[in-house]
Amino acid sequence: MTISDEQMIHGLTAGDQQRRHYEKELYLQYQYLINEGSRKYHLTHDDSFSAYSDAIVSVINNIIRSSFDHRSSIKTYLIQIFSNKCIDLVRKKTTNKEKVHHGTAEPELLSYLPDKAKGIVEKMVDQQKILAVKQQLETMGEKCREILLLFEDGYTDKEIAEQLQYNSAAVAKTTRLRCLEKIKEKMKHLFTNHE
Amino acid sequence: MNDSLEYIEAYFERELDEAGRQQFEKRCEQDVEFARDVALYITTREAMKLSLAEQKREEWRLLGNESRSNLEAVSGNTADDAALQEEERLEAVPQAPVRKLAIRRWIPYAVAASVLLFVAIYFTDSDRELRKQIASNKQEELMPISPTMGAQDSLEQAKEAYNNQEDEKALRLFRGILQADSTHDQALLYMGHTFWRQKNYDSALHYLDKLSALELSSNKGPYNKALVLLERNQLGDRDTAKKLLQNVVAEKQEGYRRAQGLLDLMK
Structure with missing residues (x-):
């Protein structure tokens, strides 16, 4: 049907x-x-x-x-x-x-920035870095991966909290940001070494 | 630190007011450190998007295969058969009325039918035996994986997920390992096994092919690939499987005794 x-x-x-x-x-x-x-x-x-x-x-x-x-x-x-x-x-x-x-479509979030700011940030984003971060993401713990992908899939923190049984949306958000922070810590060298 | 990420996220989630947005954009222009954090955030979100797309693609691939199998199960035909039948139906020429045959003309048909029946029974029996053997060999191959004592890496997590029949999780974890090392033989084998367990033969063969291409002292790829082909049993699969098994036996590769058993039943 x-x-x-x-x-x-x-x-x-x-x-x-x-x-x-x-x-x-x-x-x-x-x-x-x-x-x-x-x-x-x-x-x-x-x-x-x-x-x-x-x-x-x-x-x-x-x-x-x-x-x-x-x-x-x-x-x-x-x-x-x-x-x-x-x-x-x-x-x-x-x-x-x-x-x-391959895969060089401009990251969607870049388009949120006005031209001048975009020009500066854009130079620091490239496909190799995206793939390196993706690889890092694959090796992260299941919980972190799951929560990050749910967010990327458009679920709100409230919905994530319900699905993954966190006490509240705030807890889900803190956990999610902590996972992002872990990635940032592991990958920040990519953004400092060559600039 | 979290404040900074939270702040960056608030901008991209459009949660900042106009003044806040302008301040954010100015900082991108004037503060290199901050611009780097923003670049890293965008990079991470883009990486998450790629991962998510991959995950969905895999889910839908399985879904597509499943719906195709269901259709085939209901109709008893493969999709190709159905398409062919539809074409034949459309192109069919109106048939002439069937003429009555004289009794004498029945005799050669009756003889041919008897011979065919005998051949069919003979092959059905030997085929049944072969199918039984394939199922049993498959069971042995898909036994739970033994954990490596003391290890706590992603391979162990993947093995655990595989043993717990959490296929999606296992596939994701094995895929992660393969992204770091595309020649990881265990990850290739278990990816193949997980797809095989789901009867997703094409994907199983894809990974077993990759495994077979590796130069290893002991490679389970060819033997497993032959089993998958025999179970799938599409046109040409049996011949390819036979050649693979013959090779496994000739080179005394992993599984050669069982390969010989299967070859005996295929004679």
């Missing part, structure tokens, strides 16, 4: 288990696009699958953060994002710049 856009948005913004359920439903409802992506853009199944997964993540984030403007249906919106991601992949492959440009 197809889930309507209204139901989908309601489910995705309901939090916790409902959200998980609707994320899966959204993925399954349009997964036929993976084959279409392969066919239309001559991508491997794996590449098309990656583009589709990334597109689903974007759609979910935009719905949760209320940046989905409802001007089109979820399906149209998803197809647009998915097509763009497929085209990006095709471009990377055909221009043979994959090695140089």
Whole structure:
């Protein structure tokens, strides 16, 4: 049975288990696009699958953060994002710049800063550092990883506290910031040695 | 220190008022130390985003495989079969009415059917025996992993998760190990085992392939890969598995006795 856009948005913004359920439903409802992506853009199944997964993540984030403007249906919106991601992949492959440009999309948070501040901070952020921090994140304790990823997934501290059974949102937040602090301590050398 | 992170986070979560935002932006321009902290925060958030995307991708890959298997189980066909049937249905030419056959013309068909039935029974029996053996060998391969005494590293945590059947956690931890060392043979083997346990054959084969390519004094990759192929049993899998098993036996690699047992049943 197809889930309507209204139901989908309601489910995705309901939090916790409902959200998980609707994320899966959204993925399954349009997964036929993976084959279409392969066919239309001559991508491997794996590449098309990656583009589709990334597109689903974007759609979910935009719905949760209320940046989905409802001007089109979820399906149209998803197809647009998915097509763009497929085209990006095709471009990377055909221009043979994959090695140089892999994953070089500008970090979203940089765009929050005004030009001058952005120019200064931007010079200190690069893909290698992101990958090094990611590697550090993978080796952290399960608790830290879980709490950080839940936050990144758009859950509030209150929801995180409920899911991970902390006493309050404040405790969850303190724990989360402590985990970020650990990463900062381990990775700060990356930001001081070469500057 | 936490205050600083909390402050940076408040900016990006848009919790600061206009004056606070402007002050923050000015500090980025004038205070290099602070700008570095902001850069590190952005880098960390970006790394978290990548990790999360990977985690979701893996969850959805499994979900996709699961839904495909369910569809196949319901229809009794593979997705490819279904597509083929649909194509055939669409392209089907209206058939002529069936003519009655004379009794004499039945005889060769009856003989052929009997021969086919005999062959089918023979192969079903030997196939059943082979399947039993594969299941038993799989069970042996997927036995709980022994912990390394005294060790407390992420490999141990991963092994524990694997033994507790916490597959998602185990996969994440093994993946973390492989990100630090892509040739970690144990992590490759157990990634393969975890996916195999979930019947996610493609991913299992992916990791076992990587393991097989390593030059080790004792490599379980080829034998395990052969077992996965035999269990998956797609077109061509049996032949590939047979070659792998023959190689395992010829080179007396890990599992060669069991490989020989399987080859005997495949004759």
